[in-house]
Amino acid sequence: MAANSAPPVAPLTDGHGRRITYLRLSVTDRCDLRCRYCMAEEMQFLPRSAVLSIEEMGALAERFVARGVRRIRLTGGEPLVRRGIDLLAARLGALIGRGLDELTLTTNGMRLADHAPMLVEAGVRRVNVSLDTLDPDAFRHITRVGELAAALRGIAAARAAGLAVKINMVALAGLNEDQLLPMLDWCANEGCDLTLIETMPLGDVADDRSDHYIPLHHFIAPLRADRAIFPVDRHTGGPARYFGIEDSPVTLGLITPLSDNFCTSCNRIRLTVEGRIYMCLGQDDHVDLRAALREGADVDGLIDAALAGKPRAHDFQIERKSTPAVARHMSATGG
Secondary structure, eight states, X not given: OOTTOXXXXXXXXXXXXXXXXXXXXXXXXXXXXXXXXXXXXXXXXXXGGGSOOHHHHHHHHHHHHHXXXXXXXXXXXXXXXXXXXXXXXXXXXXXXXXXXXXXXXXXXXXXXXXXXXXXXXXXXXXXXXXXXXXXXXXXXXXXXXXXXXXXXXXXXXXXXXXXXXXXXXXXXXXXXXXXXXXXXXXXXXXXXXXXXXXXXXXXXXXXXXXXXXOOHHHHTHHHHHHSOEEEOOOOOSSSOEEEXXXXXXXXXXXXXXXXXXXXXXXXXXEEOTTSEEESOTTOOOEEEOHHHHHHTOOHHHHHHHHHHTOOXXXXXXXXXXXXXXXXXXXXXXXX
16 A cells, blocks of 8 residues: 555445445525424524534535445435535535535425526536425415425526426325326426325424325325326435336336335435434434534544444334324434
């Protein structure tokens, strides 16, 4: 070994032999919406002193890339409300081709019109936009405060800037289960793909989630009755299974954490805005990197300890009046 060469760094592998190549980085727990299945109407957010700086996030993300992470997704909360998101996106985008294959982002679209050109310049090529309905009244009800027109402007601006857009639609019994076919047709016209997601029991919300939980095989029943769907060989690093649709250009993704557990192929790790690694979205076990980073301690050793404790699977359940799987909201962990 040359005198100045760095020692090899062990790739990220969990205790079940799964290679970890995908980092979901939550840049804020704050959001400009209050979606009923995700957040309480009155939220208590983290104080500034408790969150990682943009510089610290960049340093940790670079460390993960050095350990074999190939994809990074910026999440929240709503990542585009975080001051300095442009600096972080540019820093991480500079890693593309130098260990990192792809930088992506999940957003509610409210601020996407203002930020789409910045994201493209940073190296982002595709975004996921959460959009559960095309009905303005239903959109306001689900989000409590959102305006559908703002989300649609954001999507249009993203497409105009050259970003590929995938719509994420949470399946909600009694709220949007009659809107799958209209959403599919809209996606076809707009050049967007669509992924459906089962609601997950994370954090206390005002509604009983069992009132609105619907397995995806029930949610897509009207589609199956209307058109043939068939599996396609597509992989984006996440948990979705993908399908083609007869007479439609839309690729349909299904994310089924409750009705069809996907954990055996998990390749993900989540880093929260507090600097905590959560080994599983549905578990409370975590390792805190913030103090180690600030004190110059063994960050890599903590990462390895976290991976060694990564569970084989979550144990999500949604039953009548059941408590959430974990107390923290999705916005605190990152989607």
